[in-house]
Amino acid sequence: MIARIIPRRLQPLLAQRLRRLPAVALLGPRQVGKTTLAQAFRADRPSIYLDPENPADLEKLADARGYLGAQAGRRVIIDEVQRAPGLFQVLRGIIDERIREGDAAGHFLLLGPASVDLLRQSSESLAGRIAYLEIGPFDPLEIDPGERSRLWIRGGFPRSFLADSEAASVTWREAFIRNYLERDIPQLGPRIPAETLRRFWMMLAHAQGGLHNAADLARSLAVDGKTVARYLDLMVDLLLVRRLPPYFTNLRKRLVKSPKVYLRDSGILHTLLRLDDLDGVLGHPVAGASWEGFAIESLLRAAPERTQASFYRTATGVEADLVLELPGDRLWAVEIRRGLAPQVEPGLLAALKDLRPERAFLVYPGEERCPKGDGIEAIGLVEMARELVSLGD
Helix, strand or coil: CCCCCCCCCCHHHHHHHHHHCCEEEEECCCCCCHHHHHHCCCCCCCEEEECCCCHHHHHHHHHHHHHHHCCCCCEEEECCHHHCCCHHHHHHHHHHHHHHCCCCCCCEEEEECCCHHHHHHHHHHCCCCEEEEECCCCCHHHCCHHHHHHHHHHCCCHHHHCCCCHHHHHHHHHHHHHHHHHHHHHHCCCCCCHHHHHHHHHHHHHCCCCECCHHHHHHHHCCCHHHHHHHHHHHHHCCCEEEECECCCCCCCCECCCCEEEECCHHHHHHHCCCCCHHHHHCCCCHHHHHHHHHHHHHHHHCCCCCEEEEEEECCCCEEEEEEEECCCEEEEEEECCCCCCCCCHHHHHHHHHHCCCEEEEEECCCCCEEEECCEEEEEHHHHHHHHHHHHC
């Protein structure tokens, strides 16, 4: 189905981590491109690829200590690593042996979902020996300029974005949602009725970019607040939903305490809402919130490591959509607008007076970059993403 390979911006960072550490875990949702990216690292060192979903590979891992211990000098790529419970303890012994023998880095590349159990196993067994990298769907800096509108509508999962037609893209996304609900999530452990979780997912889609109201969701689902919190934690852990926390400061202001919640992939959002093309999205009330979430994901993917992201809102409605606490104690404030002629509103000016950021931006879909007064700069989404990437260079 996919003949075109799009280079991922994460590749140089992954190569760097493999040069420095014995193991790297590449985490992300299913079908996001983890395996394709990992295959690019088979050329720089003799490698083997194992997929525990393949019965033959699973049989090899039945004696993981013996089999993996015999692969000295090779990089072992293990896909769907969550299907091999107990493997991390074995890896620790093998890694320590190789380090003593002078082979200090690049032994194992582990691919899997960002599930709590997977992270807990690896962090306990491989502390100090493993790095974690998150791979997401395609972002605007990875594709051709003329394809950015399609990226927003279809989302960035490779098979959705690169599908031959809108209908084929929608079909893939519907299957993705169904497989997650009926197959993938149950295999990760939680026993949640698929229909209940679908309803929860759809409710989050309808409330895209809004303040999280657990009580309203609990009433709608006929469950308690703790159950809603568990559902949300699960979707966040699986990198399907972003929970954007409020920014707290010592100002004497009444600040909103609830997080904002966004579905991280705009294509999945649109499919849950049955919006199959650009006209459908633009004619729906969610269009602005959809583009806001798309922009936030694009910017956070571009931001340097250790960036802390939040939003600012007071009880009176003074707000900045995105507050970035960047390495080096730098504070940037970002307001996001979908229109091509964005205007600075009083609420943003009040927020900037409270926050006193080093820089303030009004991000929109256009290309022109220009000052808007009061220290605010209008800037296109792609140019803003490039600005953030440059901070990490």
